[in-house]
Amino acid sequence: MMEAPKIPGDERRALILKWLKESVSPIKGGELALKTNVSRQVIVGDISLLKAREEPIIATSQGYLYLKAEEKAAPHTHLIVSNHSPEHTKDELFTIVDHGVTVRNVIVEHPIYGDLTASLLLSTRKDVEEFISKLSSTNATLLSTLTEGIHLHMLEAPTKEQLDRACRELEEKGYLLT
Known part of the structure; x- marks a missing residue:
């Protein structure tokens, strides 16, 4: 053939x-x-x-x-600073998407390269499950392991209230660096 x-x-x-x-x-x-x-x-x-x-x-x-x-900018965005162990990644991401908020990216500050940014575009639990599954199946490590768990996420949502609710819950769970 x-x-x-x-x-x-x-x-x-x-x-x-x-x-x-x-x-x-x-x-x-x-x-x-x-x-x-x-x-x-x-x-x-x-x-x-x-x-x-x-x-x-x-x-x-x-x-x-x-x-x-029309996708380049969401109506409402907010940059958060998180700090948690890799074991809490799934819960952190579920917490965010459960409020109708999209996790646009993850950013870490590298001592040599400066800011390292990776696009995520996670909007649903299914997106998060696929991300976690791929992380596991490839034996890849999270960028936050380079910074002892400290990382940033750009969040976006249709309303400011959704962002506020997601941030409140993240803070209650101890994931936000304040």
Whole structure:
């Protein structure tokens, strides 16, 4: 049986951009690799080239996402500083999303590299479960392990009240650094 031909670079990047713009949810790099008959590493390079062209693509734990204009800023955002052990990560994230709040990212301050930011885009318990499962299955470590548990999250929500309620509960549980 004949193998499908690889899609040339410029054409492949145009297709990747089209698929990302059309998608309402993240697309995994492996899926893009299969659709274009190249390796996942080639896709990583393609995404880097697209980002260098200032395409608003972010890598999340669920895959690549194209930020549409209306998604770039939520009506209400709040930066929190958390401090807890890795064992409390799931509860911290559940606490946030249970109030209808999205965890946009995680940020840690590295002594050499400065701020390290990773996109999360966790909005539901399912998102959190998938994140925790991927963390476990890959034996990856949380960024907060670099800073003895101290990390920041940019939170966003449709209303300020949702953010306030989530922050109150996080504080009650002792997760916020005050």
